[in-house]
Amino acid sequence: MGDHASCSGTRQTGGARMSGLVDGDARHRFACELDKNFSVIASAGSGKTRAITDRVVKIAKSPHAVDWLPQLVVVTYTNRAADEMQQRTRQQILEAHLSLDVVEAFNRAFFGTIHSFCMKLLAAHGHHLGLPANLELITDDDDVWNQFVQQYTTVGRSLSEGNRRVLLRFLQARQLMELARNAEIDLAAEEPSASCPDTSFAEVYRASESRAPDSIASAKAELKRWEKRWRDTDEFVAWPACATTSREFVRIWCEAFRPLRDWVNACALCVAAEVQRDYREFRLERGLVRYADQVALAGELMRLPDVAPRVRDKNYRVILDEAQDTDPQQFFVLLEVARPPEASGAWMDELSGSVRPRPGHFCMVGDFQQSIYRNPADLARYRELHELLVATGAAEELKFSVTFRLDTAQLEFVNATFGEILNNQDGQVAFVELSPRPEILLGQVIRLDFNCDIDRDLPELQRATLEARELAAWLSDTGLGKLRAESWRQVAILCPRKAWLRPLREALVEADLPVEVHSETDRVGESPAYAWLTALLAIMADPNAGYEIVGVLREIFGLSDDELHRFSEGFGARFQIAERSSGRGSVADTLNRLFRIREAIARQPLFSAVKEIVRTTQLRERLRSLPKEEFGDLNSELDELLSIAATAEARGLSLADFGQSLRANFYATRETHPSPRDAIQLITAHKAKGSEWHAVIVPFLTRDVRDAPPRYPRAIKDVETDEAHILFDRTDASQFDEKLKQIERQEMERLLYVALTRAKHTLVLAFDRQFFRNARGQFHRNSQISWLRAGDDECNCQVMAALSSEARECPETCLRQKSAPRERVSEHLGKRELGWVDDARRQGVRFVHTISPSKFAPEEETGFAERADVWIEIEPELRPPRIDGPATRYGLWWHEFVQKIPWHSQPDAWQATFDENVVDSPDPARSKREWKLLSEYVSANRDFFAGNIFAEMPFFWRMDEQKCLEGIVDLAVWRPAETKWFILDWKTNWIEREELDQLRAYYRPQIACYWKAVAELTKRPVAAGIYSTATGCFVPYGEKQLQQEWARLKTLVADQFAAETARVESDEVADSSGQLEFGEC
Template sequence: MNQPIDQAERQQFVSEIDRNFSVIAAAGSGKTRAITDRIGQIAKSSRARELLPQLAVVAFTNRAADEMQQRARAEVLRAKLSIEVLAAFNRAFFGTIHSLCVRLLESHGHYIGLPPAFDVITDDDEVWNEFVQQQTTIGRSLSDENRRELLRHVQARTLMELGRRADLDVVDLPKGKCPDTSFSSIYKYVAKGPMLQTVPPYQKELERAEQRWRETGDYVRWPVCWSKAKDFVRIKREAFAPLRKWIDQASLCVAAEVQHDYRSFRIERGLLTYDDQVALALELIRHPKVGREIREKSFRVILDEAQDTDPRQFSLLLELSRPPDADGDWLENKIDPPRPGHFCMVGDLQQSIYRDRADLTKYRRIHETLVETGAADALKFSVTFRLDQAQLELVNQTFREILNDRDHQVAFVELNPRPQILPGQVVRLDLQPANLRPDPTGKVSDRRKAAEEARQLGDWLEKTGPEKLRAQSWRDVAILCPRKEWLQTLRRGLRAAGLNVQIQSEKELKGDNPAYAWLTSLLIVLSQPRCGYEIAGLLRELFGISDHELAVFAAGHGNRFQIETFTKGADVVSKTLGLLAQIRLSILPMPLFDGVSEAVRQTQLRERLHTLPAEDFEDLDGEFDALLALAGSSEADGMILTEFADLLRTHYADPREVRPSRADSIQLITSQKAKGSEWQAVIVPFLTRDIRSASPRYPRLLKDRETGETTVLLESSDVTDEITEMLEREQRQEMERLLYVALTRAQQTLVLAFDENLFAKASREIHSHSQLKWLKADKNETNQTAFGSIGAEPVICATTDQYQRRKAETGAHKIDIRLPKGKIDNASAVRTASVFVRKLNPSGLPAEESAAIKAIKYAGVKVPNSTSPALQYGLWWHHFVQRLGWSDKPDEWERIFEKQKKFSPDQARSAREWKLLLTHLSAAENFRRAFSETDFAHSEMPFLWKVDRSRCLEGIIDLAFFSRNNGNCLILDWKTDRVPPDNTETLHARYRPQLAAYWKAVSEIAKNDVEAGQRMVAARKIAGPAVRRGRSSRIRIRSNRYRARPCYENQSGTTRATLMPRYVTDLARRG
């Protein structure tokens, strides 16, 4: 049997491109291959040119999206399809949900008042502080009386923080005034036994608080009851219920208000968070006009990693795939489901490991609703192409009871073997007890126990070698941990054994690297010479000056830390401040790259980086060279030192790019980050180590997954036993799913490090919050026998070795391009970092100056803002004419116009100008007269032309016609500006540089006659000058920057004049 047992379902997903599917794909089941095969099938279909640009392939990370796109492109290229199909494929979207949202907001955001450009922020502390400082009042949605009453129970700061982290839609106002609550049942309660220590003191404090509440208008701090007596806790909760319900509802109203105001504050400053992008895109799709326009684009959504998609993201993707006329929320009304072939999702409930972000209940509900309503078919991929036989059997045997479909846990999907599966191996590594000396309290810390485990693991790996692990190199071996901070301990232990390791952190930031942090700090200080806080930090961290020396120098005066003027003194602080002041003065007149390089040289920054332990900080020289190269490119963009320092600081908290794994290094990685990856050998250590979670921040909101009801937790005392139990259950179930991820990453060898001898309690019990406990492998538990019977010695497998060799050889034969050999000279690259091809945009050319233009009295059009009617109309017109097929009949044009007219911001104007265009096209002297219906016509045609070694020209041409016979071309640029009929020359002059640049670029690329013109939509004509390159043309240039001059002589000898900016004439000279 050479086909997997689920091949029929795989083939159905790939081939039936006009049906929707919801696929449950187990670990290693080849979901990426299935998605790329489906895309390949679309590319091979007769409707490929129509369907491919509609694709929206949404992945969880940019890296996953890039891989998907590359593999799909390889499928298209292997199929040897036409260049038109490949061009259509290049218009498909591959990216994250946030990238898709940005694309929607850039195209349609003006409808909801978004700025034309915005930045993404991940660390909003600075923006939040600015917002808080400008807030003068909160609670506008409440009546004055209710607002005053709420602020007696909840501090304004708490309400603000609640709104900052809120994710709320519409919130109802509290019903009526604050209820008059009676606490008599609490006072009547008679405490007995141990409760005498807690209940009577609480009753007295409550009586004082109630008196303050009823007799004054002051803030009331209700006492906390520490009694755990169930009957008293029930009575207390019932007594406070009416008051607490009112407070919670009023708090939610204020939180929703703060959430809205804070988002508006960010938008005004051109700043959006990732959640903003999704929320605003969802607002767009729900807009009665824009939503229809967006759905008219017929998105065909393919969602990968659906289990990690949050409810808002699901709603957005579902709404994108519905018919244009759809209304309401499909999950609520079940009307107008996603169109056939327009929504597919692939996911695995077992690999849902982000409970704070994703919602398994919502995912289940969507999957079931799609299937039950007939909007999609359910498929299941159960054959794993990753796990070998031994690992597969262990997972099937043990996870049936772990992922048991009880208490909201997911159900386990039985894994099936692939054809010709390899034997595989699972190894049990029993670590030995260590004679660790206790500390003065008689205990041995977990940190020291972990160091001992890392030491033993390093010795075992060094002795075993990669061959017995059935790995081709150490790079093919990974060690997975559930906590990032544990990786450092492993690195030290493995390096002590002589092994090379590489950490692939889950959330490693740019600022975590000393090269980035130190250079950023240095440049901020040099650009802000009186920023005492930053200067003191730089002296301490970079120059190693002690806190004592800094304190003695300052003597309580922080303003002494400055480098605007020279500081006199013989102490180390004064000398260093003098050095920085001297550096600042010396680099002020320098270009950015030279100034940064000089500051680095004088502070010996690179040499200081070399003093750091190489085992803790990898490739610091490479990181530093990249920053210097960034300085060079930033100089080319016109940045100065202050701007460059701000740029580095702005991106300080951005995630670092994923680094490729080194051939000789064992990979240390978190289990979370390992999802989606695989290695030939995987080791899971610290099985019995206690896993502690960070304490939650308050205030916080908890949402019931089943009912959708929101619970407000203003402080930790609001957490009831029921809530604690629910949170612990959710955490345990998430960790169980994380273990499923960790144990399904190994292709050939899985090693489990059993460390009860190190981490078990004195009673030999293991911690309740440990991986071994969650695996149900403790004494007398379900999986004790299965894990206890695992073999202890890894062995070499000849069959596996032969398979790996054949696979490597097959992969090598697929590579058609051999990279040139040679070593990159980093020093030379840094020196020439600012020497690179600069991109010029024709639409950004300066306006021309001409005496003839100045003579025309014309009030220039004001540049439209993001919501101006002029901009909206221009966008609509370009979107409309892009849909016209220039070989179609006028009846088809009319159909398209009537369909698009309803989206126009000015339908009357649209009808008038469309009539003008039809009249022109029906005339003998229309712009298509030199071209037949069989000639090529390209709307929104992109181009990139290399001008010389340092410049290139990039742009998009509205419409271009190419003759099949002689290759001659007509370029047309649509202009919707409204100008007086006798003043169109002003508009021609404004856009002539842009048109001339288009003409020159296409002339050089096509090497044929090119004619260019502007179509003034409202002016009844094609605007000149129509520039043409004849075969015997000669281009004469004058040195003036802007001057009317003969631009060419055509074959008939007539000369046409045009106005071209200087750099375009330079291009002509080279032509």
Template sequence: MDVDTSGLCDRIAGGGTMIAPSDHAQRERFCCDLETNFSVVAAAGSGKTRAITDRIVQIARSSGALEWLPKLVVVTFTHRAADEMQRRARQKILEARVSFDVVAAFNRAFFGTIHSFCVRLLSDYGHYLGLPPRLDLISDDDELWHDFVQSRTSIGHCLSEENRRILLRHVPVRQLMELGRRGNVSLPHATEFGPCPELDLDGIYRFSPSARSLEKIERGHAEVREWENAYRSGVDFLPLLECPSSAQGFVAVWDEAFGPFRKWLNCCALSVAAKIQSAYRDFRLDHGVLTYDDQIALADSLLQHPIAADRIRERNFRVILDEAQDTDPQQFSILLEVARPARARGHWLETRTDPPRAGHFCMVGDFQQSIFGDRADLKQYRRIHETLVEGDAGDALEFAVTFRLDQRQLDFVNSVFPLLLNEQENQVKFVELNPRPGLLPGQVVRLDIQAENERATRDKQTERQKADKEARQVAAWIKKNGLENLRAWCWSDVAILCPRKIWLRPLQEALRRVGLDVQTQSDNELNADNPAHAWLTALVTVLVKPQLSYEIVGVLREIFGLSDDDLARFSDGSGQRFQVQSITGEKGVVAETLNSLAALRDAIRSAPLYQAVCQAVADVRLRERLESLPSDEFDDLSTELDRLLVTAATAEADGKTLAEFARDLRANFDAPRESGPARRDAVQLITGQKAKGSEWDAVIVPFLSREVRTRSPDYARIVRIPPTGELVVALGRDDTSKEVKDALKLAERQEMERLLYVALTRARHTLVLAFDHALFHTAQGASPKNSQARWLRSAETEENSKVFGKLPKETQYCAATQERQREDTIQRELEQKLTLLPEVGAKTKSDGLKRAADYVRKLNPSRVAGGRILPITGSDTWKETDPELRPLAVESAATRYGLWWHEFAQRIPWTADANTCTRIFDEHQLRSPDTARSRREWQRLQEHLNDSTDFRQKFASDSVLLHSEMPFLWPGEASKCVEGIVDLAIFDRAKREWLILDWKTNRISRDQTALLRKQYLPQLAAYWRAITQMTGMPVEARIYSSATGQFIAYQPDELVAEWERLRTLPLNELTREIEAKPRVSNHARRG
């Protein structure tokens, strides 16, 4: 092909000629071959986001755009990445000048995380698993876990009585419960175990220790003998022993004696933990809540349900997965199963039959950037990649041209990393990077850190002191070189990367001392760490729960800054005195503050949610108090408070109360916090893990010789053995064999090597490596074993020594780089100007404020009620909402059925023969949430269709036009407009008259027909008035009751009278007649 669909061509420096990258053919194929599945390995900076965007644009240009785009599922690692992907794709689609229908179809595509996609599947099909209609996400489950534990009278009944007795004799129940609670993977259910192995401890007693370990091992012999006596005598509870010595040979003897016994206990514990995990999930669902892991596990179960899986697959989703290397096995399973054909059974990776349909599954990732081994599974990613390719279910592509790295960085990476990413011992293969057209020179610089009399003070220096010393030198060096020599356009384009967040603190302090602003970002920052979130949560909580004395004291102490002495004097030993339910008669600063909170609580008691929160923030002067905190410790607290106020406004729009908003804030207290945008004049401090997916003009990597420590694991825990992926329980440190420990250490080292690849491929123009061997070397003169320098093989005696030894020690200014940056900045600013709105003058703003309330109010007739007479289904509301914009949980079975009926009726070919109508029904019957009811009600409607004297005569003539789901928007009177969707509109061109019909699926009996008719009179009156005024023709209005099979007509005079009533209602009274969406209790039982 001669058209550059990738859009990734670069200009040759100094000219305007466009040259395609060397991997252009593979990019072209990924973009244009829409009927093939692909697994793309995209190296660092290779433009994978652009490639995905180009494929989406090609879909929009194709003949199948209207069908395929609404079925598109683009799954990314974060919501921010999804928003960016969607924004870029929309921009390119608009630039492609496709039709508005295609743009509308694109707007129905899914862009989001795997968890968001699972929520959609569960909301639409969760009833097949017996899930309650509404489920709330929970992140802090301490209270729920406590309730679950209290509800359990015993555990372990999945084992035989004897095996259960032995397990509970040696393993605390609490450990077993916590295993089931904390397991973030689905645990296998084992059902059969052999008898408990006999213990033979003679080998331990016979072991002859060396003189050096004699004392420890003799003490160990005594402990073992005492333990064995208790074991043989039948003591009720007998905790397991840990090996008392690491002496050579003794550990092997210990493992031989206790190993089989402990392994058997671990298998039993895993089985019990699996049952607890399952029971706790059921308990959460019974209480209307679920976790992120539940979303994944339940969606996976849904796709193994034969009926639900078929109905999901009938939607013909087309999946594009980004960051495939960060996807765990269950998440992979969901996306693969969604893309398989209907009627497929089992898991594809196990059955190898019915693979994902052609063009329905693409994944883009990079084995080299797999750095989240705690949640992702590199082995599974490899397996899927190979299975797709070897089974002819997809093709492999490789993007090796980097559009990020300049020449020096590219050469450096290609020289260093083949030795690290070498395909040995299950390590990944290095993909050699290729240059883009128009490459800039770039620079990789070596910064040697000086010890400064380190020999004399080495033994007295702590690691933190050494880190402070290096941080001061790095900060001074950055300040001295400046932006020009670093080849960075602004300070936010300079980043310092470390493998541990704690290492960033001395750098932050040192940079501020030399006058540079700093912004720290990390993956593990929680909402609770931010004072704006913490303080607003506490404030709102005490306003809705005025007698929570502990929280009230926290508010007084943290927000108002009252001293502990004042608080202690006021309490006088009684914590109950801290309340804001009523005014206290006490004197003093504490009493005055409590009284002000009590008055605030009383003032906002009947206020809407958003107004209440805003008033609380203003009265407490929360914004001013936040701004008084040290700016060097807390960034943009005012912006964070604004974000929370937007959240309050959204919660109000969702119909939530102040108490529910406070509950949501508390539930998300320990949730990870999204990082804000980079400040233009701040150097970025960030962990290597967080840096993935980002890039900067200049990147500095310090602390190369500092030991990277890993936190000791907690026991009991579940361990995934790296080579096999097998899950095992480790009740103590003795439960992991030397082989398993070595495998875990190897996997950890290899992941750190891949993390180094990520860190050293972030720099566009300048990469700086800080060599600090003089500070952090061991007593033997080498870098610590677990250090970045050792992993890079950079020492004089190691393989990469020549590469590092040749690195220049001075930065250099580059005019070509600065000119390219200037051109890029001008282009960005031009694009921003094109999207900016003109400034609003003072007079325009003043006029706008005066007329702020003078706007057209939209009236949705399907929400207008003439008094709640019969139970409503909710489908009247949600039928007028685009399926992709409906709430994530449609809240009742009645509503789901009503939606199904409306979607089915929309597709009835009214003028076709009976057999055609029956075939359409049979196809849609598969999706019905109540098949018996839908068949019964379809038979009733068929009776009307087959009767020429009844309903059928309305459209039997050739002069009749039928419109299913006809939308309208009519500008009414007194700043009101009427909007709605007529379920079925029939226009008789010969008679010049209309019939409008609305489907009603309320479950009523025939004697309730008059009540149904009265309930929907306001809605039909508004529909009738709108269509009458818009067409200027006579309009007949009816509703059809699917439950009774009756067409119910309205007389013109009653429609006129009802519209007059609605028209003359004041706006606030009319608003009160708009019914709220129905809610279903969170405690609804399943099944």
């Protein structure tokens, strides 16, 4: 659920003043003052999604809508949030009955993540950086890293030979390389000017041994052996471990080693930065990028003096959501694209005299209090940027303090407690007091006390299980009425660690309460649907992959280790499906079954092959056998993967390519979706951000929240100086220990703020005061009760004690829930029920399949992938994470250029438009030649563009009860004298004149869709054709041709339609596709 679902009836859309809100003026200004920049601080539940939507709708209603909407760049943290925001905005625009031109302009606006926007910039301008033709996103780079390591022969080229030799005495090359690979920050350093210092350890040897004589004496002896080896040999000398924990001795030890460690640190940073750069270049040479690369490359683009003005010429109007989760490099890209074309340098680097972002071109909305994802240094930079924007007049500060989520009790509780927690001291953020909305309900905050006696000698997990059972019993007895929740789906239990969710799930199941776990699978590869299909594709591509085949036999087909051992007889090579296996038994039978499947799909296209694998292995049925309460809706996940396969086929991927792409993204973050089941939601506090429920329970308040031990070496950034430091072991970490603990505590305090601001009507705090005290009988320092400062004698102790211990029903809340209008746009976009066969029989009556005509030419779809009109046709997880080749770049440029031509003006205006845009062409010589051909054709056929011309005309036509056709016609001309439409599609395929017939056949399915849709929508005759830019020829289609083609297409069911989109229509074109460069855009 979004952050504004509790909006009261006093709120109005379109930026109208919101009566009764203390921050109404701020909201009105943000929505209506379109010529100003704003930095908005929006508290929990304050409706920032609605505020951004209102601003976009106000743009759509303004006189500048047609010009400004295509320039709009709305950047959010996830694709799901972007789609939700785009869907809401489109709904309001349609309800406002705005003109078709405005709707078409809105369809060209960008809604997406910062990484998607950076890829959009790289698609258009990446050739200026010398990037390869194709860039593919990878999330699992183990194989790439291993290849890099094998060919990387010299570590430390950036150091002098002497410094390099000394450094490698202290650190192994492997450590330096792993440091460069795993560092989450950009490393940059210079070689120290001084040579390795001659450190003295006299103070250590003189240190008193009275406090811990044995351990200190042992430490001194170890140091003496180490120093002798260091000074007398050239051998490798690992850092000596300090064998005592005596605080004073450790301080002396660290001070003695500091000069040497600082020098090693500087050299190691220099080498790690070198390896980091080399590894990125290695990836780029192979067309591979990680998420961080996308932003870094876009940043490099905006530093090129000949490219930055061209990007800024687009007049992008940036609205950034979740600004607190944005890092400095991402801020740099967004700020630079919002500056005027004549700006030089970087605004944040050269504030004095530098041109700031244009008014109305940069707004950001965030909340310091909800910064829980990023490096603490990034939070500090965000706060600095906010203050800088306000101080320089580049933006105005606005605050949204009214919460449309929390009822009175929760609001008062948060205001009473978090003023002392988020206190704006020592780097912690300041608390923004929440204000009530009009017609607010009472709400309730419950302190749940446990009555059972606890044996503290029990293992922690057993105590957690006992608490979970008590909580489950209380929920069962209390019921939905007293929780003030409409359904169990509106009840959530939040924990700071996902490992804590399992005992809760088991206890709820035992109590016969429905439960859904959201956070036990963070990676897509942890889903059985994803993992099993990936494994099946892997063995189909490599029939001798014995390790993977054994995994398939064990995990998918359930064969025992004993059966596998007996079959192999010690020979692992027997696990293969390249040929038929001899012998009898379940293992041989299953291998032969997989062998037959592989033979059957050998000549099938990708989509059909994947469907056949799913059918013949009974993968769907096997997934259904898994417990739904633990793994969720695997059936829908499998449908989603099949849809991705259809799109992959349209992009030209083979079965092996598709399997490899799934494998490469095995560790990608998996977005959660709301479950359709009426079940209690178990979720971590991190993943709860941005969501809300009627009732929220926070258990395990006194349990110690532990972190995984850090891996060394690791790089950290100083929040105050922004300098990078390398921690080689725990001794290094000791000098930063207090600061790191403070940073961690402050982040967890903000996480607790997030958890306690998710409840609309009921917040339950499970106060397990006797369950998890430490050995001294005190609450753990790293526990939620300590972060809340509600432990014994702490500042919020009395607030906690004053809470009610009994949940009560509220008739007014129940009445308000029943009378509340249901929003037609869901807060989250749920999983897509795309199914075929069994799912189609069950849901086919209700499901409407949307088909894009552009999909009928697969390579064309790839080329269109970066265009806004097709981005809205493709689901976010299906958008190709790659940049296409030169042909596609050229096609993209051509379409953007002809879209700007003022067709109703004289030809000299057309020429002026071309002159302005040819500088952005990836192939200016080709552009000039093809523009000349078009000009000559129009001159010779003066009636060609006679009539009312509409560039990029969108349509959405319902074909029947189950299928809709959605697309955008490149050029539509209404000829009043003939009462007839003429539609034209630009084709930039690099062909010769003798190949025009093949081109006509290739695009006939797509043009038939356009022809039929326009004819049915307008009820007027339609003529159609394509224009080949390479030959300067117009290729018309006869009405009979199109009728016959449509007759063939309309008989296809939804599955066949999807498969048809990935298939070439004519055998002739299929046979000669190697001669045609279908890089059309």
